[in-house]
Amino acid sequence: MTEDRHATKERLLDAAERLFAEKSFDEVSIRELAQAADANLAAVNYHFQGKENLFSEVVRRRFLVQRDRSLAALTKAVDAGGERPALDTIIRAIVDSYLQGALATQEGARVMALIAREMHASGPSRHVSAFGEMIAPVFAAFSAAMLRARPNLSVDQANWLIASVVGQVHHFIMRRFKYEGLPAGDPVRAFMAHAFPVLGEPVDVYIARATDHITRFSTAAIDAMYPEVTP
Amino acid sequence: MTEDRHATKERLLDAAERLFAEKSFDEVSIRELAQAADANLAAVNYHFQGKENLFSEVVRRRFLVQRDRSLAALTKAVDAGGERPALDTIIRAIVDSYLQGALATQEGARVMALIAREMHASGPSRHVSAFGEMIAPVFAAFSAAMLRARPNLSVDQANWLIASVVGQVHHFIMRRFKYEGLPAGDPVRAFMAHAFPVLGEPVDVYIARATDHITRFSTAAIDAMYPEVTP
DNA sequence: CAAGGACTCAAACATATGTTTTAATTATGC
DNA sequence: GCATAATTAAAACATATGTTTGAGTCCTTG
Structure with missing residues (x-):
């Protein structure tokens, strides 16, 4: 359902918020991010078309x-x-x-x-x-x-x-x-x-x-x- | 002479100061740095034993x-x-x-x-x-x-x-x-x-x-x- | 002037990174 | 219930990075 559909996207945002607060933009890798959000490596690029976009949305x-x-x-x-x-x-x-x-x-x-x-x-x-x-x-x-x-x-x-x-x-x-x-x-x-x-x-x-x-x-x-x- | 000897080391420090001020630590590459200082890529590691040391000395x-x-x-x-x-x-x-x-x-x-x-x-x-x-x-x-x-x-x-x-x-x-x-x-x-x-x-x-x-x-x-x- | 060390250089190494691809899986709508 | 789209997954890609190596060069020094 819709909830599950956006689940990983939300999880990515949450994980990103936490990680980007701890480390700087460059110090956070997409792999690290995906793992923290229990998502696949490609999920970041699928949902946000790139690391920078994810960052922007978090902020x-x-x-x-x-x-x-x-x-x-x-x-x-x-x-x-x-x-x-x-x-x-x-x-x-x-x-x-x-x-x-x-x-x-x-x-x-x-x-x-x-x-x-x-x-x-x-x-x-x-x-x-x-x-x-x-x-x-x-x-x-x-x-x-x-x-x-x-x-x-x-x-x-x-x-x-x-x-x-x-x-x-x-x-x-x-x-x-x-x-x-x-x-x-x-x-x-x-x-x-x-x-x-x-x-x-x-x-x-x-x-x-x-x-x-x-x-x-x-x-x-x-x-x-x-x-x-x-x- | 001593002047020439330390010339590239000084040049590296100067270039590093400029570059590290413009970009963040991670955004400055050693190659970029060496080029800006008109030095060889290996010069940074030879003179400072790593990028972090160079940064510390600059600060x-x-x-x-x-x-x-x-x-x-x-x-x-x-x-x-x-x-x-x-x-x-x-x-x-x-x-x-x-x-x-x-x-x-x-x-x-x-x-x-x-x-x-x-x-x-x-x-x-x-x-x-x-x-x-x-x-x-x-x-x-x-x-x-x-x-x-x-x-x-x-x-x-x-x-x-x-x-x-x-x-x-x-x-x-x-x-x-x-x-x-x-x-x-x-x-x-x-x-x-x-x-x-x-x-x-x-x-x-x-x-x-x-x-x-x-x-x-x-x-x-x-x-x-x-x-x-x-x- | 010859030996030794300080320094420079080009190349190679090892690896970490963002992104893309292609196939599999899952949910949705008719 | 099936066709279609949305999503996930694993692997491959391309590349940029810090560091190391080993040979070469230059200068100092005895």
Whole structure:
């Protein structure tokens, strides 16, 4: 039946998601992939017409989930704030949705690691489309929300501020990834845990603390740089 | 003479630096490398006993340069400040040294791109040593300097703040890399330039503006979060 | 100048990879 | 229930890769 028909295709996608998160594109072989999915070697090319297509579909599948989650969180925060939403609510919404999406669940973590890696990859990456499809809308929504919260900002100013927020988010995500990727006895891991004890905490604690810090840090900066005009 | 003797070895290192910055480790073949260096195929294995060793040496060579530059800038900033150096001077020193090292010169940009890519790579990267050798000292110096400028901060607080600064630095570096890596007509590039016009400016303008923004943003945040106790 | 070592070179090796092919098998629709 | 299409399977293909080999060349050195 239909279920069985698409079974191997789905299994391939799942296996690919896992493997591509662990290793880079080139480090994953089609044979390895087929074996992990309990499928035949030729199945990859039959269902996806090549390795690159499979990769693209893997990325795309989760990419849009994260995008929609961030947009929903942002919309909710803006709507809850009425005419003039609170700045820290907006920032917290976007920061939390990213940290949750990237760190909370294993699937999210896998794909985020993958995306982060490919983001820094060479040339015109294998999924440029995803970039525009995800980054642009979220960025636009974030920018608009921030301008709602702080009408005294110019678009340009808001975008600079957003860059600072996003930079912190990425950094706190990567920091956790790097830490968890290191083997238990690794000296670098020990150093990181020493300088940054929260890395040793459970992931939900880490997310909460990081979200809190980024939100407070960024809100404080914005308030100080561009004082709110009180009506 | 000695010069000619090591000539091909040096040529290999130079070519490797360039190629490894453009493509990933796996995407660069030894044959390609040898040809770019005008050397024989076997030269790589003769001089470096394998591809991985060559890669490690490439990274190491520039890694320490950047480390020393950052440490020097930091030391200079601290020393110039006497008993109680100014916070924004410290932050500006570290931010500027990284942006300069990563964006100003072509060689620096190459290796920084390479490092950024490998940083997000899988497993126990090919140069874990470099991580501890570079990150740890700079981090420690930055932390110490910040505590000199703001004695009312705890070590833990300082480290959280540093994470926010470093996250912004990385992000502004990667943003420029990504932008410059895209072909002229690319829609993503157009979008980035539209939302962030400074990306179209010459690199030294970009560096100056970004340094300024990160410094002001971070200083404002820190001052607001932990008001300075005036003696 | 002759011997020895450092270096270069072309060729060969061994293997891992993505893809294609061709036949067998399984499900679908009339 | 059978013909047809969809899917799976095993093997072959073509090629690109890192590495090794062994002969040749150049330079240093005694």
